[in-house]
Amino acid sequence: DVKVTQSSRYLVKRTGEKVFLECVQDMDHENMFWYRQDPGLGLRLIYFSYDVKMKEKGDIPEGYSVSREKKERFSLILESASTNQTSMYLCASSLFNLYNEQFFGPGTRLTVL
């Protein structure tokens, strides 16, 4: 079974703090993704990566950056957290092929005070 893990289930941070969300997958997948999920807005893609050190912006990259130094690990960074970044963050991974079946981690519920 594919396993995608995220570093925290719940996180509380203060405005202005630098926040790191970590995601690790154990299936040697090339693609990794970060989404956020908000009531009424659904799931929206923040960034994705198709290889080590490669990244592409999704639909809502503003206020976020990412890092992929190793194939199995994809980090989402909030350089200066703001209250409007309070959300559920979901990481996913998939093989780099035509089909791109994505598998999701358990999610991190981030609250910025």
Next chain:
Amino acid sequence: GIQVEQSPPDLILQEGANSTLRCNFSDSVNNLQWFHQNPWGQLINLFYIPSGTKQNGRLSATTVATERYSLLYISSSQTTDSGVYFCAVASRGATNKLIFGTGTLLAVQP
């Protein structure tokens, strides 16, 4: 971009009842997935089904790609089936980008 619509938005069932959830999409797709989001927020993969029919226990799914819709069938529902069901698609021109529907909130009552 591709549009994904799910219906119904909400559904309440008695335990043991059957249900059908629908997903309509506006363009040809390379990927169609059904997910169940449990009360803790995790998205559980149910089916990868860009076309055809699949079954897994009490759940089955059918995608008619030429008519641009997919159906998820839940039979003999249980309280543990409660949660939000999402359909997500990726178009042929953007296979990396999953577009999610707004979901169907299912509540199964004992």
